[in-house]
Amino acid sequence: MAAGMLAASMTLVSPGAAPLGVAPLAAQEAAPGVGAKAPVVTVNDLEGEPVDLGAFIGRKPVLIEFWASWCGSCHQLLPAIRAAHGRYGDRVEFLGINITVNDPPERVRRYLAEHAPPFRVLYDDQGASVRAFDVPATSYVVIIDRTGTIVYTGSGGSQRLEPALRRVVEH
Amino acid sequence: MFRSTVLMTFAAPAVVLAIAPAPLAGQHAAPEQLGQPTAVVVSGPEVGTEAPDFLLSWAGRDGLGPIDRPFTLRAHRGKVVVLLFYPKDFTPTCTVEMASFGDRYDELFGPGVVVAGINADSLETHARFAARLNLPFPLLTDPGQRVSRLYGSADRDGYNRRTVYVIGPDGKVAYRDVRFNPLDPRAYDELRRAVQAARAGV
Numbered sequence: 001m002a003a004g005m006l007a008a009s010m011t012l013v014s015p016g017a018a019p020l021g022v023a024p025l026a027a028q029e030a031a032p033g034v035g036a037k038a039p040v041v042t043v044n045d046l047e048g049e050p051v052d053l054g055a056f057i058g059r060k061p062v063l064i065e066f067w068a069s070w071c072g073s074c075h076q077l078l079p080a081i082r083a084a085h086g087r088y089g090d091r092v093e094f095l096g097i098n099i100t101v102n103d104p105p106e107r108v109r110r111y112l113a114e115h116a117p118p119f120r121v122l123y124d125d126q127g128a129s130v131r132a133f134d135v136p137a138t139s140y141v142v143i144i145d146r147t148g149t150i151v152y153t154g155s156g157g158s159q160r161l162e163p164a165l166r167r168v169v170e171h
Numbered sequence: 172m173f174r175s176t177v178l179m180t181f182a183a184p185a186v187v188l189a190i191a192p193a194p195l196a197g198q199h200a201a202p203e204q205l206g207q208p209t210a211v212v213v214s215g216p217e218v219g220t221e222a223p224d225f226l227l228s229w230a231g232r233d234g235l236g237p238i239d240r241p242f243t244l245r246a247h248r249g250k251v252v253v254l255l256f257y258p259k260d261f262t263p264t265c266t267v268e269m270a271s272f273g274d275r276y277d278e279l280f281g282p283g284v285v286v287a288g289i290n291a292d293s294l295e296t297h298a299r300f301a302a303r304l305n306l307p308f309p310l311l312t313d314p315g316q317r318v319s320r321l322y323g324s325a326d327r328d329g330y331n332r333r334t335v336y337v338i339g340p341d342g343k344v345a346y347r348d349v350r351f352n353p354l355d356p357r358a359y360d361e362l363r364r365a366v367q368a369a370r371a372g373v
Contacts, residue, residue: 072263073263100356101354101355102267125356126357134352137264138263138267
């Protein structure tokens with residue numbers, strides 16, 4: 001009886017059309033991790049202009065940080081991002097995708113004016129990249145090689161980005 | 172099967188009474204066990220089924236709730252109830268999630284809707300967290316995660332997964348998001364629409 005009740009209370013959710021009253025499944029699928037092809041989506045910039053990540057992904061190495069101005073770990077990581085950009089910025093595209101939740105554009109602009117992070121800033125107010133990469137936290141960094149394959153994912157304020165960046169520029 | 176348990180903590184008087192006529196607290200099954208890495212196994216009451224009643228102590232921005240007035244689902248029958256299961260107070264992502272619910276309370280929920288956050292943190296922690304964010308809704312403490320398990324929200328590590336339930340005035344689940352991503356703006360839009368739909372049925 002217990003097993004039957006347990007089975008009745010568990011649902012195997014597989015990708016497909018969401019039944020009524022159930023959140024869409026796209027965000028429930030497995031996150032693209034190391035070894036997977038990076039999803040290519042279109043994300044707005046701060047002016048609301050769409051930017052196709054396909055302009056970078058699969059064409060050259062890419063580092064993406066999902067960030068917010070209120071994110072302490074992102075701020076803590078900024079020196080490492082700066083150092084990495086200083087060393088690899090001529091060969092790697094650095095993208096900073098703001099996740100926009102609780103982070104209105106004017107606050108983002110103030111942060112940029114004050115701290116000038118060394119990445120191209122995108123403002124994902126539609127959440128397309130957050131869903132596609134299944135972003136688990138702000139300060140989430142994804143490093144992608146020139147073939148579009150993810151070679152590194154991580155989050156937090158003290159990430160070691162150097163080995164992955166060295167790898168993507170050498171291969 | 173009828174199960175009821177009362178747990179008291181020593182740090183703070185917290186009361187947990189899970190009134191569960193049916194759904195067992197299903198254990199989270201790892202997708203790899205099923206050989207389907209792109210599938211997710213979820214448990215807890217499904218849409219259209221009765222939401223299990225429970226009784227939990229709570230705290231809010233003004234301090235601890237009265238010990239003789241715990242939060243029960245049954246007391247809010249006839250209203251739309253939104254249950255927000257989340258991992259831990261004061262962590263960055265939980266902070267932005269709860270702050271978003273608080274800051275956008277009127278837009279997301281509206282008048283007459285009962286909203287409650289739930290995790291295993293203590294009442295004192297909840298009170299500080301709610302005060303810090305000025306949350307206009309209570310935070311329920313579920314120290315043994317008994318209620319969180321009933322709703323399929325308890326993870327193996329003692330934290331809750333981010334799970335959102337909208338319960339209609341009839342006491343049945345009207346909507347659920349078993350993997351609410353607080354960093355996705357669309358997740359809030361989906362919730363707002365679900366609450367509006369449930370309110371329209373009042």
